[in-house]
Every structure is written in C-alpha cells, then in structure tokens.
Amino acid sequence: MDIYSDIKYIKGVGPKMAENLNMCGIFNVLDILLYFPRDYENVSVHKSILECVESENVIIECNVLNILKDVRLKNNKTLSTIVFSQGENKFKGKWFNQKYAKNSFKVSNNYIITGKVNKFKEEITIMNPKIVKNTSMDSNKIIAKYPLKNNITNNFFNKIISGVLSDINITESLPLWIVDKYGFCSLEDAVRNIHSPKSSELLDESRRRLKFQELFTYSLKILMLKEFIKFHNDGIQFKIAPELTLLKDQLPFELTRAQSRVVREILIDQKRDKGMNRLLQGDVGSGKTIVAIITMFNVVKNGYQTSMMAPTEILAKQHYAEIQNVLKDFPLNIKLLSGSTSAKNKQLIKDELKNGTIDIIIGTHALIEDNVEFKNLGMVVTDEQHRFGVSQRNRFSNKGKNIDILVMTATPIPRTLSLYLYGDLDVSIIDELPPGRQKIDTSYENMSSSDHVYDFALNEINKGRQVYIVCPLVEENEDMKLSSVEMLYEKLKKEQFKDTNIAMIYGKMPSKLKNEVMDKFKDGEIKVLVSTTVIEVGVNVPNATVMIIENSERFGLAQLHQLRGRVGRGKYKSYCILLAKITNNIVRKRLEVLIKSNDGFYIAEEDLKTRGAGELFGIRQSGESGLILADVICDIDILKLANNEAKNLIQSNNSEDVVVKNDIIEKIKKSSNYICFN
Template structure:
C-alpha cells in the first residue's frame, strides 16, 4: 500500500467516527482527502485596528483580553458570552451565543489573533463568534488565507482544515508526478506537490493561480486523452457497415411538405458520408428546439432501409417515444416500411409479437424507450441505432444499444445546445454536427416575466386566447427533487383551475406518476383540441407537439434552470399562431432576475445554454453522472474554457504521435487515465 490508498481513518485527527462522516462525502482514502479541494477561501492576512472596524464585515485583529468574561441570559434557551478585549486604538467584545463553556479558556492579559464578523450596537463594537488563536499557537487559523470546504454532517471547517493539513504533512511526498518533463517545460507548470499544497493553503494569490492552473490542466488533459482514446479505439476496432448510395433520397426530400434548411442539408451530407464509409458512424446531432432533427433521423433510417437494414430510435420517455413513432410513421406512409413502438405499457402479448417480428426481420424501424435495450430484444439486421435527448442517457446505455447489432452506425440527437468545445468533452467519443438554423417562417415566442401579483391579468389573457381558438400549457411549481411533492402541487393547481378559475373551459392534468394509458389519453385529447388547458409537471419538457397551443405559463420559474425553461418554451410556437411564454417569477435574487432577463431577451438556445453554464455551473447543467463521465474535482468546464482548449489541442498532438500512450514517459499518465475512467466506459481504455 503506497499510503495514498490507505483508509482515511488512519490520518491523524480522523479516527473511526470522523471517517464515517468523510465517507458520506465520498472521501474513503488518503488520496480522496488530498484531492478534496476547497470551494473557496477567506483572506485573514490583513490585520485591522479596532477603531477601523466596519459593521457587517469579517475582519482580523490583534487584541489582548482586558477584563473578565460576562454571561448574559436575555431569555430562556439563549445565553450570550462577552469577553472584553482591546488594542492600541480602542476596545471591543468577543461575543458567542450559547457557548458559555468558552469562558474558562481565557485569562486577562492574554494576547489573541482573532477573525470574526463585526457588529456595531450603539457605541459598542462586537466581534461575533470569532475564530481565535492564542499567542504562540502553531495552528494558523488567523493571519493566513484559509480554505473553505464544502461540508456536511456536522463536520466543521476548522476540523476539516486540521485533518487536511495533517494528511498533507504525512502523505504529500507519496504523490507522483504524472507528466513527463516535456509537458511540464512546454507549459511552464509547477510541480504537482507544490500545486496541491498551495491549492489547500495558498501562500499568495500568485501561488494559488499557478497551482489551480496546473491542477485544472492536469484534470482536463487526462479527461480529454481518455475520451479521444475511446473515440479512436471505437473507430479502429469497429468496422462499420457501408450503406448504399440512395438516389431515391432526393425524391423523398422533394416530396416533403417543407424545404430543408441549409444547416439540415449540411448535417445530412455528413451523415450520408459516415454511413457510406466502412467505419462505424458515431455522430452527435445537436440543434435547438424545433430545428428539425427528427427529419434528419428519418432520412438516415430511410437510407438504412433501402440498404436492407433495420433501424431503431430510443427516447427517454413514453411520451417522446410515441411522438417520434407517429411522426416517423406519417413521414414514411408512402413506402412499404413497417414501424413499431416498444414501450413498457404495452400488453405482454403485443410485446411478444413485436419481439418475434423484430427477430425475424419483419420490422424495419423500432421506436421505443429504454425497453429497447433489454436482453430479450433481438434484431435481425440492425444497421442504425439512434438515441434522442442524449442527456437523459448514460454512455453505457448508448453502448448497450449499439451492441444490439454488428457495429451498427450510431446517431445521437440532443436539443440541449452546448458550445462545441464543451460538446467535445461531454460527447468526446462522437463526431459533432450542429443544426444552427431554424426553419423559415417560425415566429419568435414572446416571453414575459411577471410576479404572482399579476396572475389575474394573466388569467384574463389566457381566457381571451382560448376563446380565439388557442390552447395553453400551465407548468406547475417545481417544489424540490421529490416527485411526490411536485405531483401534489400539480394536482392542487389543477383542482383550483378546473373548479374555479377556468371552470368554463376543459382543463386536463398530466404528470409522471400517471399510468401510460392515462398520459396517452390526455395528450391525444389535448392534440385533438378537446382539452383547452393542460396543467402539467415538467413531463411535457420534451415530446409534446401541439401546433395549436400558443401559451406556455411556468409557475415558480426561478426554480428552473435556463436550459429547462427554454425546453419548456419550445412546446409552443410550433404552428402559425403568435405564441407566448409567461414566466411567473417569485425569486428576488440577482441570479433569478438575470435568468428572467435572458429568457425575455433571446430565443437562441446556444446563447441561453452558455448563460446557464455561467449562472449554474457545469455540474448542475450537465449532470455529468448521467453522461457517465468522470467527476471533475477542480476544473470548471465553463470558466476554464481557455485551459480546456489548450488541453484538447495537446491531447490531439500527443495521440497523433502515440495513439495508445505506449512510450514509457506516459506510464503514470496512462494509469491516471485508467483510474479516472474506471467503471465508466466498460474498460474500453487500453484493453
């Protein structure tokens, strides 16, 4: 055991009880602890005079105790400990709440360094709940830059700082340099040991910036190398299908009731080129809501059918799968192509019939949910595997789908636009196509942010629109991550609207806990115009396409991310009528106001996603665990975009000369990549 892989329990100051708390935070080994980086810092280096104490600010002082402790008890269950202190400029009181026991820790005349929040009450200066150190103490909590860690479970920042400090003293010498000298010299990097020491306990701002740059670059280069290796290995190992050139595709496109945009034509060419080559296609098509990704998928399926192969499309929900099934069937109705839908709510007899026909080759296109990747689903000659809304599926699920055939071409679609550089990280194993143009004639959705106080005016506006023949979605408040609570809120809103507010109209209810048949029935009634207002949870975020619906109302819009608000807005504006999105915002924070401003200002999904990344951070926006990607410990995919670009360029150069890092100088870097991707990619790397 090299020390780093040893249980965190044996670090000085941890022990069995604290080890349990640390494990809940994902810290199991010494290495986990050393790489558990601070989320922020507090600069306690500047000492102030008491006479310059600023009300409301955290400040550091050098003081001596000038009097005896005094404990006040203004009411039951509250005690206030006050200890008088002074410096050359004035006096103040160290104040603690419900911590009387601290009174015995101090003696008149003792010198302290302290850091705490200043509170001026009348002529009295208080330093509340201060961190303190006695003269001669070796435990530096004041007078330095102090790390602030993300903590849970009754572990204090002081405890964590002490534990990390002990771990670094004992084990930093065990950390190995994974970069060869050539990379360190090329990018003028400081050593990894110095970087780790200064990321936890920075000696200066300059040292901190150099340390962070070093660790971010290491993390992003390791990640990018791993993704490029997966991509290269997939391509070299997997001889794909060479599909025929299909001249009838032009005729098929000519018969469409609309003209393809230039962006759609460009992406179709890229897909055709991939399908006709002998390499397996692994391509991501990303485009904004309504940019026309589905028709591109249908054209690829048509090409596969003409070449004698089956196709499949997997969607994350039954609603979306059903929507795709109906669209595909309608577009291919003039051809002898059999499409079927496989979802969990089908009867067992219908499932058995589909499975038998699929295996015998009697089904050309199968659309469904993750039911498609179950073991009992066998294709006769699968040539094309498509996943829609890729952010809902992990890497491994995509891999399982592609294993349903003999290296079928893989097409991945997403309506979550993200900048290309970031897409290279999230979809590093895929080639990327972007549909960055909306079909002509689509009206801009007018978006407004209002307070709950304007609900009455909004209701009158909805009634007026419905009387003119339109329909409306109303998305209920997002309470929290609990489905049960969100459904309850949705049902309460539905009851109020149906029984009181919109009693003269038909109001429907849709949420994720309903049975599949109930969902399908209500969606069909909404499509057919039998329901005027559909009250729903975010289950309608993708897949519901009703051209007559012109109003989207979202309650508690401040609780949603920008990308999700944009997806929800995309449910309207699909027909000839002017459409509206009304965001009911009860948030008072600057971020909440900024989100609403962005939604009102632009309909461009790429701009919105960049802002979402900036405001929410990449972890929340991407949900990297869903992608099957390794967790990033320090790099931020948005703010570190410049380092990411450098890392991508360097990774490409390294692998260009040494595709599988076989040179001895890359030995430790190779191990780091393996470790980073452990359990993420079915051991594709370096097998």
C-alpha cells in the same frame, strides 16, 4: 505515501470513519486530494474580542468561564450558552437546538474558536462557535468548506487533508513547456492551495491550474478515443435498402436540402465497415426525428433491430406515435417501453426483443436495464443526449456489438464549441427549417405589464388556442423574489384565468401525474399550462400559440430559444412574450437578440458573448462529463487552450512529451479522474 493507499490506513481515520468517507466517494488518498471544497469562508483573526465587527466571521482565542444551563424558549427552541473570557473582557457563545455543541468545552480550558459575531447593546455574542485546531493566530484565514455527510465534520476533514498533505510529495505531471508557457503554479502548490489557500490570489491561481489540467487530460482522452475508433472500430456494413425510395415517395412532405444532406452523411457511414459515431444537431423544429426514422428504417431493412432512447416518457410516446405514423405502410413490429409499461407487457416486449421479433423499440431509461437484451441490434439513437449521463449512453450502446450510434440534440451548440465538446464524434447539422413552420412573433415586456400580457393570452384562448407559461423556479426564493410555479398557478387560477381550465407541471411531480396533465394539454382539455422548463424539450402541441416566460432575464438565450420552439408548430399565428425585470441595457440587448433572430446557432454564439458559456444548456454539466473542478461550458476559454496543447502533445515526438503522454494514458486507464498525478 502512495496515492492509491486505502484511506482506512491514514492516521486518524480507522475502519468506521473509512466507511463514512466511502459514502462520500472517497476510497484512497487520491480521492481525498481530489475531493475539492464546495466553498470558502473568509475568517478574520482577532487578538481581542473588542476588535470584532458585527456579522464578521472570526477566529479568536479565549477561555471558558462558565457553562450555563440550557433554556427552553417560547418557540420550542433550546438555547445553549457558554460564557467566554479574554482577560477582563467577557462574551457569550450561543447555539440554538444544538445541546451537544457545548459538550466539547470544559470550564477553565483555553480554546481557539470560530463563528459569526453578533453585537446587541453592550453584549457581544459569537453564534454557533466551533473549536478550531491546528491553526495559528498570525494572519486572516480562508477556510475550506467541503460537501460532507454521514457525521463527517469540516474540522475532521480539514485535519485529514492536512495530514495527507504533510506526508505526500506531488510531482509535476504536465510538460514543463506548458507550465512555463502559461505561467502556471506547480501541481503541488495548486493542490495544497485549493485545500488550504493562503490568499484569494493563490486560490484563483490554483483553480486555473487544476482546471487546465482536467481539461487538458479531458481533451487528450477525446482525441485518443477518436484515434482509437479510427483504427479499432469494426462495424456492420449496411447496404442501402431499395425500400428507402418507396419510403421517401410516401412521405407527406418533401425533405429540406439540409435533411437530405444529413441523411446522405448517415447512410454513407452505414455503408462503411466502421461503426458510426455521429452527433446530429438541429434547431427546434428542424426535423431531426424524420432523419433518424429514415436511417433506422434502412438498418431494419438490413435485418437488424434499432432502438431510440428519449429522456422523458412524454417525448418517448411522441416519437413512438410519429414513427408508427411514418412507417404505417410497412409491416414492422414497433414497440414502446417505458416506466409506465405494465409488468406483463414489459416482459412480453423483453421476450420479443430477445428473440428478434421487434424491429424498432422506442423508450426511456427502461431500455438500459440489465435484463433488456436484443437479438441483433444494429443501431441506437439517443435523443436530447445531454440529458443522459455518459455511463447511461455507454450502457445503451453496449446492448449490441459493433453497432452504429446516432446522438441527437436540439440544444443549439455553437459550431466552434461542438468541436471541443464532441471531438470523438462526427457532427451533422440541420441548419434549415422545413417550409410552413410558423414565424413566431417575439417581444419582451417589463414584469409590471404582465396583466395586459395575460389579457392577450386570454384573447387567444377565446379563439380556441392554448397557452404555455414558464417559471424559472419551483419554490419561492426570498433572495431573488422569483415567481414559483405554485404561487403563479394559484394567482392566475383565481384572477386572470379563473374561468379557464388551467394546470401546472414541474419536474418533481410524480411521472404518472405529469403524463396525465401533459396528455390533457395535448388533447386540448387544458387551456393554460403553468410549467418549469420541463416542457423545454420535444413536446409537440400544434394548437398552442402563446409562450409567456416569466423572469426571462434569468434564462440563457439558448434556453429561451428552445422554450419559444414549443409554439408555432401548427397552422396558427404564434407568439412568445418574454416578461423580464429590465433593469439595464444589458438585459434589453440580450432579449433583443431573440427578437432579431430565429437561428439557434447564432443565438447560442451571442449567448456566449453576452452572458458567458455557463448558461448555454441552462444547467451545469458537471457530473455528466466526469470532471471535478472544471466545466466544459463555463470554462470554454481554458478548454480551447487545453485542447490545442493536447493536440500539440499528441503530434509531438519529443522524448519528454512521449514520456508524459504515455504516463497520462496509463493514469487515464487506472482512474476515471482527469487530474493525474505522477
């Protein structure tokens, strides 16, 4: 069987089911093999129903004794019941609101079924039983659960996977010296065991092997891209505009040493005849935007257009206002393009961009629409780059030819980690805050002390200041019992802040309403803003002096540091109070890192040590990188090994390595997947 064969030709699929699989992103045999389970269920195999334990997931062989009539319950639910037998022993299968489920069963027929056991007094029930096919009754099972839709059942998918695996041979694609060095199982065993694991040990072994495979190929791709850029990266050779001196003299502040160093690094890139690909990292409030403005100004003075893309309309408006203010003494045409720009103005802006009369355009995702064209784009800047997918950034940079690319982030990424994440980019770091930035007094309190924390916040409001209150979730989670925005907002509105103008904001709010709330907060009309982490990035309200973070033990340190950076942006003394459930010393030690330090890079390093890499960004990055199983943050230890071996392979002249390297390169060209098959 060819791994690129269309799935509609696989036995048991057919044209209709092929369409449903296409909706899951499955088009060929390779896609099926790489469609990994989202979860697994441990199921015990029992010969007798009497052996089963309460709440246990079981597989059991039985006979249908009777199919009862559906019963309508008082709560409007429909109960469907089948009586099963096992010799002299009887038990029931029950479904709520699934009348169709019993249609799969016939009286007197034997079945192997799976479900959860429920025991009440003398009656044994299996809830929501499903028929299991192609299984033996000789040992306990680990059943793969897939993220499916369009009426594709887990049973059907398992059947298709079993059929594919029985008809295909998967040959090794890593150099054998790497397989031996790390004691990996074969690629064939890894793929078979991830879909149908024989034990939890074999499943762990398979996941480790496949994660390495992905990250090895990921690293190869980045390293080869850097080599390609080095030799095939024609760029625009910009001159250093004499007006830069005038701009620098007109700034109402002096650049820090770090800002001046980074400006020089970017200007040197601009002078070269190679395209710039640079990542600008700077802690919250370090002054990345002014660096971007200076370097964009140089491009404009060379006769080219520049563009900056931000992830939210709030941040785009903020950049627009700052760029207009800094460059107000220069005759430049600066425009803002976002989702809320009227249709008439959008068309005018697009016409001006195309004919070259706009010098600088700031915007959101609206900038990457197909009908947005530039006359002579010279440089693009992406702010908070991790908020954009890879394809979005590529579409933005493809708006011009041989353009310079600057990506900025305030997310503090440890220096060692950035080498693996951004191996194709040159990295500049602003590691110094401008003078005058207020030191933020940071403290932590137990959740039980929240009343006096809110009294303190009210006292600051009475002085004329404003307050942020951040929650980790939008809706109440019964398992975790975490505060939600709505519940906390209603509580505070009725109690502590009943005579204060209070509002809430969260990610899924309509953009128009979100922008209205944010504008009123920035204008000082709203005094207390209850929010999710939507306010984490870029919002600048100098009058806000208090940041209260509920359930702060649930956040990564790096994310808490970013949230803290929303205050201390004006002339007033500022405070960050971390409300947490301090249940042990680990929580206390983590929070103390924030009290001791204001260095985002140090905090990020500590986050890696104390919590692990998974919370570095506060969100999982899968989907952004194109990885299926691995995560460049969570699996940093595997990434380091894989990156090192990828470097060794690229430098190797061994004939076996050259064959493997060339084969992987061909597979990368043919597919966007990082798990490559020979």
